[in-house]
Amino acid sequence: MTSLEVRRGGIGLLRDLSFKLSPGQTALVTGANGSGKSSLLRVIAGLAVPAAGRIDWRGSAVHRLPPEDRGEIAYLGHLDGLKQEFTVDENLEFCRSFWKGREPVEPLVAEMRLESYRHRNIRRLSAGQRRRVALVCMRLKPARLWLLDEPLTNLDTRGTEVVIEWLKGHAAEGGIAVVSTHRPKRLETAASIEVAL
Amino acid sequence: MSEFLAMGGHGPYVWSAYGVTLAVMVYNAWAAYRHQANALARLQQAGEEQETRAKPTVRQIG
Amino acid sequence: MLDVVRQILLRDLRLAFRRWSEMATPLIFFVIIASLFPLAASPDEAQLRSTGAAVIWMSALLSSLLALDGLFRADSEDGSMEQLILGPAPLGLVVFAKIVAHWAVSGVPLLVLAPLAALSFYLPLTALPELIAALALATPTLSVLAAIGAALTVSLRAGGTIIGLLILPLTGPVLIFGTRATELAALGEPVAGPLYLLASVAVLAVSLGPPITAAAVRTALE
Amino acid sequence: MNAVPMRSRLWRAFHQLGSPPYVYRLAGRLAPWLGVASCVLLAVGAFWGLVLAPPDYLQGNSFRIIYIHVPSAYLSMGGYVLMAVAAGIGYIWRMKLAHGVAVCVAPLGAWFTALALVTGGIWGKPTWGTYWEWGDARLMFELLLLFLYIGYMVLRMSFDEREKADRVSALLAVVGVVNVPIIHYSVEWWTTLHQGPTLIREGGPSITMDMLIPLLIMLAGFSLFFGWLLCKRLQGEILRRERRTRWVQNLAVEAAA
Numbered sequence: 001m002t003s004l005e006v007r008r009g010g011i012g013l014l015r016d017l018s019f020k021l022s023p024g025q026t027a028l029v030t031g032a033n034g035s036g037k038s039s040l041l042r043v044i045a046g047l048a049v050p051a052a053g054r055i056d057w058r059g060s061a062v063h064r065l066p067p068e069d070r071g072e073i074a075y076l077g078h079l080d081g082l083k084q085e086f087t088v089d090e091n092l093e094f095c096r097s098f099w100k101g102r103e104p105v106e107p108l109v110a111e112m113r114l115e116s117y118r119h120r121n122i123r124r125l126s127a128g129q130r131r132r133v134a135l136v137c138m139r140l141k142p143a144r145l146w147l148l149d150e151p152l153t154n155l156d157t158r159g160t161e162v163v164i165e166w167l168k169g170h171a172a173e174g175g176i177a178v179v180s181t182h183r184p185k186r187l188e189t190a191a192s193i194e195v196a197l
Numbered sequence: 198m199s200e201f202l203a204m205g206g207h208g209p210y211v212w213s214a215y216g217v218t219l220a221v222m223v224y225n226a227w228a229a230y231r232h233q234a235n236a237l238a239r240l241q242q243a244g245e246e247q248e249t250r251a252k253p254t255v256r257q258i259g
Numbered sequence: 260m261l262d263v264v265r266q267i268l269l270r271d272l273r274l275a276f277r278r279w280s281e282m283a284t285p286l287i288f289f290v291i292i293a294s295l296f297p298l299a300a301s302p303d304e305a306q307l308r309s310t311g312a313a314v315i316w317m318s319a320l321l322s323s324l325l326a327l328d329g330l331f332r333a334d335s336e337d338g339s340m341e342q343l344i345l346g347p348a349p350l351g352l353v354v355f356a357k358i359v360a361h362w363a364v365s366g367v368p369l370l371v372l373a374p375l376a377a378l379s380f381y382l383p384l385t386a387l388p389e390l391i392a393a394l395a396l397a398t399p400t401l402s403v404l405a406a407i408g409a410a411l412t413v414s415l416r417a418g419g420t421i422i423g424l425l426i427l428p429l430t431g432p433v434l435i436f437g438t439r440a441t442e443l444a445a446l447g448e449p450v451a452g453p454l455y456l457l458a459s460v461a462v463l464a465v466s467l468g469p470p471i472t473a474a475a476v477r478t479a480l481e
Numbered sequence: 482m483n484a485v486p487m488r489s490r491l492w493r494a495f496h497q498l499g500s501p502p503y504v505y506r507l508a509g510r511l512a513p514w515l516g517v518a519s520c521v522l523l524a525v526g527a528f529w530g531l532v533l534a535p536p537d538y539l540q541g542n543s544f545r546i547i548y549i550h551v552p553s554a555y556l557s558m559g560g561y562v563l564m565a566v567a568a569g570i571g572y573i574w575r576m577k578l579a580h581g582v583a584v585c586v587a588p589l590g591a592w593f594t595a596l597a598l599v600t601g602g603i604w605g606k607p608t609w610g611t612y613w614e615w616g617d618a619r620l621m622f623e624l625l626l627l628f629l630y631i632g633y634m635v636l637r638m639s640f641d642e643r644e645k646a647d648r649v650s651a652l653l654a655v656v657g658v659v660n661v662p663i664i665h666y667s668v669e670w671w672t673t674l675h676q677g678p679t680l681i682r683e684g685g686p687s688i689t690m691d692m693l694i695p696l697l698i699m700l701a702g703f704s705l706f707f708g709w710l711l712c713k714r715l716q717g718e719i720l721r722r723e724r725r726t727r728w729v730q731n732l733a734v735e736a737a738a
Contacts, residue, residue, distance in 0.1 A: 048481045192258060193256065214604065233714070240720060240736075241733050411649055435671045
């Protein structure tokens, strides 16, 4: 990423931000609310286009990635991206088939202690449980770049530990991640560089 | 002169049509002019909005 | 490529049936308009027959517009639209599948309901096949236009209200050809002309619609 | 110097059109010329049409309304096409200025569409006895075109962020311009169906030479006037869009001095 400028609603959020992530590295994006953490992640994911500068993923600009390459980037925003009317299983199954994921579902569900909720509608789960389902859904994607926007919100201590484990495992396998949070203390163990907005 | 205005009975229609057209044109001319003028005027007293936040810092951890 | 369409289609159809009340309201709306109209107008046969075609087509138009307002809004509010945009499948295909799903839920039932409404307007039985054919050719265009309207206004709070204003002028041709086809059918004359026109507009809509709608969704949720 | 191939000079020109200060000055230089020329043309055309041109043998003097109805109808359609092209360029090449042009053209186009409707209606009264003649395809088409303009402006106003308002309304403009010929054809088809070829074909039963000249003058006058309006509105729009840039700040200082 070179000399990136991100604007939101006509207001300049951040200017000439440049950093490079190589496989195995994790960036921690910190800053107060409204400092542009989410906008930065949305721009990296390719949802929005930067006002200036370029974001390259393996050589080509992110927002011009052909659809088949987009499978390598997994983005989890504030919204969980789950359908209320579907059960946990239905959501996960759709996510896995749509993103052509290869990971088995059961171990991930077990790690996040969601086994007993598999046939319950998302609408009837708590915010924390919904967040855990969204995280499992993210893990199901065959993605090498993880973009997590405040992944720890609503998570209990056990959930947070699992996320940190996953991040370390992902980095160990040569994956890259950009994680935004306004409570950096807990995630610093898994991060290699910090971007303070 | 008056028969010219009467236009063989069609006078009112012709003149009302031209009248409306003239009115619309004059209004648009005035509006366009005012549009540009007050854009310039509003510039003078527009406060300097805070342009962009400070440059983000990138540091290595561990 | 096709399994993407199949996945999205099944997902949206299952979703629609889970929220079947949302799906039913536009159709009930159609029946109410078609049956209330004779109360407003005089119940005498000749007049009803002449205005019947117009009423059926207008109510079909409004009900398909109503049905598609939530097409993208529900998904954008819970974040799944973002995931679909970022997904490995071309967004145009995803949008095409969603439009087909909603056409099946809002357009196809019209093909069943419209003949009932036509009978209440004393349209001769012989005219029913042509009416159904015309509706079958017109509802895809209506669905695509409503989808474009829904996509353009997905990020607006009061989006639903202005879809009508944006899209109704564009439905002019469909309305004109459709009512003409029904009138000709009522008189028992050949209906090929307007049907071909409806078909050509439908082909244009179904081919150009999805990419434009995809661009609209991507831009609106930027 | 003319070793520079035509293609790259064109590209530089196109590129220059993208820079707001250049276009602002260009509009400033063009405006007076357009203004004067349009006033002259309009005066000559109006005088010629109202006084010198013979009345139509069939409709008498009410035919003189053609000299304002046809030009405004042309501008209404031309305006929409210009708006859609500008919006399309703005969307594809992400040129803020092109969106600025589309924003300025919309109200002008809507005004001329309304004008075409009103003058068409007034013209209809003596010839068909009613202000709103369903038989005339052009009026019906202008009405739908007016709704398209209004829809564009309402959609644009309902976004609070200008960047998104530009891009989303640009798509609506493109969708609209694709539909304009279809609507035109279907309305034409519909009227010939219901009423048979009306008395007034597109340009009038038989436009003789001395009627055609004032019409062309008026058309030129209207177009230049449209150009003048566009220049003025575009300058205002550029100032509002670029108010934080340096060149606009010192422009404001100059204006104040």
